[in-house]
Amino acid sequence: MREIFSSIRLDDGILSARAAQQIQELIRTGELREGERLPSERELSEYLGVSRTVVREAIKLLKAVGLVRVKQGVGTFIAEPGPDVLEAPLTAFMGSGPKVISDLHQVREILEPEIVALAAQSITDEQIARLEQAVHEMEENIHHLQRHIEADQRFHSTLAEATQNSILQLLSYSIVDLTQKERHLSFASPGATARGCYHHRRILEALQARDAQRARAAMQDHLKQIRDDMTPNLPLIEAPDPHALLS
Secondary structure, three states: OHHHHHOOOOOOOOOHHHHHHHHHHHHHOOOOOOOOEOOOHHHHHHHHOOOHHHHHHHHHHHHHOOOEEEEOOOEEEEOOOOOOOOOOOOHHHOOOOHHHHHHHHHHHHHHHHHHHHHHHHHOOHHHHHHHHHHHHHHHHOOOOHHHHHHHHHHHHHHHHHHOOOHHHHHHHHHHHHHOHHHHHHHHOOOOHHHHHHHHHHHHHHHHHOOOHHHHHHHHHHHHHHHHHHHHHHHHHOOOOOOOHHHO
């Protein structure tokens, strides 16, 4: 078991959603197999480098999506998951086409302004530094789309982590994974990457000031900018493969 977990040791302070996703990946790759007993809370806490409270919350998340089952008085076991469960929790509900991407963006418009407002109240200096690095990399890679997108995704994942809310983290990480197509459609509009950098910089400045109201407004402006850049390009989608949104 030490060999399995040694490669995924997490930084101190990481919350349950990230721990749950790491265990989920071990199940998906077959390193933890159906019917096997999950290591104890103490073992998971040690190997993942998180508290036992975080481990308990991670197990609740895994149980909620059907990846583990609890036998009272016996232990927690790897369940028999369907293929959809092994993907990100929201992936099983994704279809294809312009409406799905528009609907996904609407979810972002509901969640992300409140995520950033909550983050402003609890964000650490270390998380601020990671956001600064992500914005710097976005600005350095305006004409290198893949690197720009990777930095963009790290920015939004860090915001979710800063909320200290494990459920919001799980939702946000899933959405970030599913927004690849949205980002490509948005960035297909001339000047979109530069506009995105401007808005990320405004969000960062609000967070540096720990100003929740200003951060919320900056995120709302950013999401409007994405929708404005993305919408003219939605007709370019022509009956994609059901998994094309994830490519």
